[in-house]
Amino acid sequence: MALYDPSSLANLSEIRTTHIHLNWNISFDERKISGHAVLDLLAVAKVDKIVLDTSYLDIKSASINDQDLKFHVADRHPSLGSALTVELPQAVEQGTKLKLKVDYSTTDKCTAVQFLDPEQTLGKKHPYLFSQCQAIHARSFAPCQDSPGVKVTYSAAVTSPLRVLMSALHTTEEDAGNGLKTYHFVQKTTMPSYLIAIAAGNLEGRVIGPRSTVWSEPEMVEKCAWEFQDTESFIATGEKLLTPYEWGRYDVLVLPPSFPYGGMENPCLTFVTPTIVAGDKSAVDVVAHEISHSWMGNLVTTCNWEHFWLNEGWTVFVERKILAYLHGELERQFSAIIGWKALKESVNLFGADSPATILKPDLSSGIDPDDYFSSIPYEKGFNLLYHIEKTVGGPAIFEPFMKAHVEQFASQSISTEQWKAFLFKYMEDNHGKEVVDKLNTIDFDTWINGKGMPPVDPQFDTTLADQCYALAKRWDEARGSDDLSGFTPSDTEKFTSTQKSVLWIRKSNSYCYRSMIVVFLERLTDCEPLPHNLLAKMDDLYKMTEIRNADVRFRWQQLCVMASYKPIYPHVVEFVTEQGRMKFVRPLYRLLYKAEGGAELAKDTYLKHRKFYHPIAAALIEKDIGIQQ
Numbered sequence: 001m002a003l004y005d006p007s008s009l010a011n012l013s014e015i016r017t018t019h020i021h022l023n024w025n026i027s028f029d030e031r032k033i034s035g036h037a038v039l040d041l042l043a044v045a046k047v048d049k050i051v052l053d054t055s056y057l058d059i060k061s062a063s064i065n066d067q068d069l070k071f072h073v074a075d076r077h078p079s080l081g082s083a084l085t086v087e088l089p090q091a092v093e094q095g096t097k098l099k100l101k102v103d104y105s106t107t108d109k110c111t112a113v114q115f116l117d118p119e120q121t122l123g124k125k126h127p128y129l130f131s132q133c134q135a136i137h138a139r140s141f142a143p144c145q146d147s148p149g150v151k152v153t154y155s156a157a158v159t160s161p162l163r164v165l166m167s168a169l170h171t172t173e174e175d176a177g178n179g180l181k182t183y184h185f186v187q188k189t190t191m192p193s194y195l196i197a198i199a200a201g202n203l204e205g206r207v208i209g210p211r212s213t214v215w216s217e218p219e220m221v222e223k224c225a226w227e228f229q230d231t232e233s234f235i236a237t238g239e240k241l242l243t244p245y246e247w248g249r250y251d252v253l254v255l256p257p258s259f260p261y262g263g264m265e266n267p268c269l270t271f272v273t274p275t276i277v278a279g280d281k282s283a284v285d286v287v288a289h290e291i292s293h294s295w296m297g298n299l300v301t302t303c304n305w306e307h308f309w310l311n312e313g314w315t316v317f318v319e320r321k322i323l324a325y326l327h328g329e330l331e332r333q334f335s336a337i338i339g340w341k342a343l344k345e346s347v348n349l350f351g352a353d354s355p356a357t358i359l360k361p362d363l364s365s366g367i368d369p370d371d372y373f374s375s376i377p378y379e380k381g382f383n384l385l386y387h388i389e390k391t392v393g394g395p396a397i398f399e400p401f402m403k404a405h406v407e408q409f410a411s412q413s414i415s416t417e418q419w420k421a422f423l424f425k426y427m428e429d430n431h432g433k434e435v436v437d438k439l440n441t442i443d444f445d446t447w448i449n450g451k452g453m454p455p456v457d458p459q460f461d462t463t464l465a466d467q468c469y470a471l472a473k474r475w476d477e478a479r480g481s482d483d484l485s486g487f488t489p490s491d492t493e494k495f496t497s498t499q500k501s502v503l504w505i506r507k508s509n510s511y512c513y514r515s516m517i518v519v520f521l522e523r524l525t526d527c528e529p530l531p532h533n534l535l536a537k538m539d540d541l542y543k544m545t546e547i548r549n550a551d552v553r554f555r556w557q558q559l560c561v562m563a564s565y566k567p568i569y570p571h572v573v574e575f576v577t578e579q580g581r582m583k584f585v586r587p588l589y590r591l592l593y594k595a596e597g598g599a600e601l602a603k604d605t606y607l608k609h610r611k612f613y614h615p616i617a618a619a620l621i622e623k624d625i626g627i628q629q
């Protein structure tokens with residue numbers, strides 16, 4: 001199949017990688033990885049050169065069978081990096097296999113890796129290194145065909161003074177002298193380059209299930225083991241809904257606080273932010289989400305970043321199916337309501353007329369996929385699938401399709417068009433004209449290519465949200481009133497009691513309770529900024545500023561900063577400098593920057609803590625608050 005990827009500079013239509021072997025040395029002192037990559041390549045056309053993606057790599061040599069080859073690193077494309085062209089001594093025919101070795105090292109500009117000083121870790125004694133390759137950062141730690149359309153197996157031998165983990169199965173390790181060890185890994189299931197991942201540091205593991213270990217710095221490993229106890233039940237539910245789990249192990253690595261995402265579905269080893277280790281299992285949705293990627297994204301992969309929604313929309317859909325299986329349909333509905341709100345916020349941020357709001361955006365101008373990252377592929381994608389589910393006759397018809405989709409496309413990289421063609425074929429073959437007629441009532445073109453909000457109102461069940469809306473309404477209507485005596489500390493506790501009376505919801509489901517406070521606060525962020533006396537009263541009654549759950553903390557601070565409520569500013573500064581998850585820090589920086597007396601504070605805070613942030617986060621925050629790079 002021809003490959004089109006506007007986000008890669010490689011000559012994908014001429015040659016394909018089948019396997020990558022990485023031989024790396026980690027130097028914490030020099031803050032770099034050096035060594036070589038060996039790419040097994042297959043010519044898919046007659047070809048006389050190999051063009052690979054690189055970004056800020058220091059390329060030392062390129063060879064085949066120990067014969068050095070001429071190579072050239074092109075001038076940098078602002079977002080796609082620098083093409084590395086290796087010239088073959090003579091053109092080779094289609095079907096030829098080559099083993100290309102590239103010697104290189106990373107530099108301090110590489111965006112895929114963050115080296116942390118000991119002071120930036122929990123234990124404060126050892127340095128730490130971790131990578132984040134999605135979407136197009138793999139090219140900044142290995143020269144490769146950095147396209148999700150290319151699926152490879154990989155192996156690695158990494159020499160390091162501290163324990164190394166990768167998104168693969170660990171096979172052996174041996175002493176390498178001088179206090180170093182070499183760790184060996186293999187990934188036998190084909191996967192795209194953006195799923196190669198590494199972490200090295202003072203890491204300790206605890207077994208949490210038959211195929212799962214949780215890893216973190218020793219100081220928090222017990223807490224992590226407790227938090228992620230439900231992991232196996234999520235995997236097992238995924239297997240029930242879809243196909244047997246393919247990857248052998250499902251380990252979780254809890255990273256230091258600068259990890260820029262909530263979670264990252266690196267195969268065999270999900271990476272998560274420590275902000276979800278809340279001590280009450282209230283952020284389990286992130287793990288359910290990353291587990292769902294084991295099928296949607298990692299087995300069935302988008303062919304390029306224009307179809308990113310196939311990864312994330314499907315994953316959110318499966319994540320909510322898993323939650324519904326374990327906690328009931330009402331919880332899926334509730335989670336979808338929260339998602340709809342996130343979608344509205346993204347559409348408002350970009351503007352309803354922005355090309356960034358399109359489910360399948362056009363990236364042909366070489367735009368950085370990170371710049372388009374938002375809730376749109378997640379939630380518009382989820383809503384399209386949810387709408388199809390309802391239209392064809394509900395879960396009884398849609399769930400078997402979901403499984404068939406995975407069986408059909410496992411180990412492939414696919415486009416929206418392939419997904420849609422199989423949807424129609426499946427429904428035709430299994431349910432005939434009646435269901436195909438229903439499918440034909442859907443305006444696919446507007447869903448897939450239209451801007452702004454989706455063309456259909458999903459009408460989620462608001463049973464769980466109603467009480468949050470009601471309380472928000474009371475606060476909204478209290479503006480201008482001096483008598484706030486109707487509000488009591490137990491207002492939000494009532495959420496729990498009502499929740500317990502709902503039979504489907506498990507008792508003491510803190511994920512659900514947390515969500516209720518979030519929905520209450522979100523509703524208020526849709527209203528005019530609240531007067532300061534109301535915010536002060538709310539804080540006094542509900543102790544909002546004290547709540548440590550990161551999602552609640554984020555929404556509360558957002559509400560306050562939107563009202564330029566200055567007593568919250570120091571807490572915002574504290575929150576955005578103790579963790580670097582973009583979902584929280586970017587909106588807070590943007591709001592603070594716009595708030596009364598906040599612009600300088602936002603800039604000063606960022607500049608003072610610039611080194612703390614992961615390079616991906618730093619670049620985006622700088623765009624958010626108008627700092628020139």
Ligand code: BES
Nearest residue numbers: 134135261262263264265285286289583
């Ligand atoms: N794969 C994403 C993270 C990602 C996407 C990184 C695009 C880089 C580029 C991951 O699965 C994800 O969606 N994480 C979410 C978790 C959430 C939806 C539960 C996050 O980080 O917030």
Ligand code: ZN
Nearest residue numbers: 289293312315
């Ligand atoms: Zn995801």
